[in-house]
Amino acid sequence: MSHAKRLLLCLLMLLTAGCRDGRQANVGPTKPTPSRQADGSTERPLRVMLIPADGGTEEGTIADFQPIFTAITREYGLHFDIRVGQAYNAVVEGMANGQVDVAFFGPVTYHQARERGAAELLAVAVSDGQSVYYSGIFVKQSAGLKDLSDLRGKSVAFGDVNSTSSFNFPVAMLLAAGVDPVRDLAEIRLVDSHATALATLDAGKVDAACASYSSFEKSVGNGQIDPTKVQPLAKSDPIPFPPLAMHVDLDDGLKEKLREALGRVHEAEGVTPEMIRGYGGKKVDRYDTNFSEAEFDKTMSKLALVTDALKAEMLKKAATK
Secondary structure (H helix, E strand, O other): OOHHHHHHHHHHHHHHHHHHOHHHHOOOOOOOOOOOOOOOOOOOOEEEEEOOHHHOOHHHHHHHHHHHHHHHHHHHOOOEEEEEOOOHHHHHHHHHOOOOOEEEOOHHHHHHHHHOOOEEEEEEEEEOOEOEEOEEEEEEHHHOOOOHHHHOOOEEEEOOOOOHHHHHHHHHHHHHOOOOHHHHOOEEEEOOOHHHHHHHHHOOOOOEEEEEHHHHHHHHHOOOOOOOOEEEEEEOOOEEOOOEEEEOOOOHHHHHHHHHHHHHHHHOOOOOHHHOEOHHHOEOOEEEOOOOHHHHHHHHHOOOOOOHHHHHHHHHHHHOO
16 A cells, blocks of 8 residues: 555544544444453453554564463463554554454553543553653754754654554644644654654654654664664653553453453562563563553643644645655
8 A cells, every 4th residue: 555545544544533532523422332242261262452552563562462461361261362453543443343352552542442432441551660651752963953843844754643652742742832743844754653753764764753762762772773863852741651451341350350360460470570561562560450540631631732633634744745
């Protein structure tokens, strides 16, 4: 599929999602198709879908989470069928249509699924006593850019329009700095991941790239980015870690069992610290099953100006290049 066709498809999906949003259409949230009666048995395993985070391979993304679910299977007898969505929106649609029982979302996609009456918070990772990460806008050190206002007339690479830290927060940061991404940027380039955005910057194809700090650190660690040449121009406020969520129609007893299992999996026999991983494959300490939904509401309030209409205009601008 060509780049332009992919952008037009994203635009169609975005507008369709907007029409489903009860607040915009002045109707109640769409009632999801009831989830199949998955019970975690070998015959009816819980269907897990993970967002395609950080530009990793499908196998790599599954490998990050497989040890956790394997430990839960061993300790609690719950079985899982784990897959990776082809796009962020695919994970939302899967849960909203009752085809997914447990999902790993970004904060924005979790909000979308919750608004459609499909998702309920299960757990959020904890690392060094915190459950937050950061979005950033990165530039070449040699470019001499000092603040976000310097991006007027420049080209910027963004990730998926449903990505919290490679699209939504960077757009909010630009708007807060008085930079209109449609009017003021010379070019908007939409790519498939944080890692691709950083690689596009490193190759000199854009003036700035949007990604999570976790992705930047991973790219530096992999030797894909030289931190003496690529540096952050701006850093976001703290963002809650991407959550694990479960379908609202799961049996209440099963929900409680999932919470107990995930909250204690780091203590399970044979589970090493290396096996407990979260967003982008980063090692974490444990999962918090008592994390407050209010933290995600606070995050979404910071993105109030990143409307579907603005996203549509950005997609149109990107499609012209």
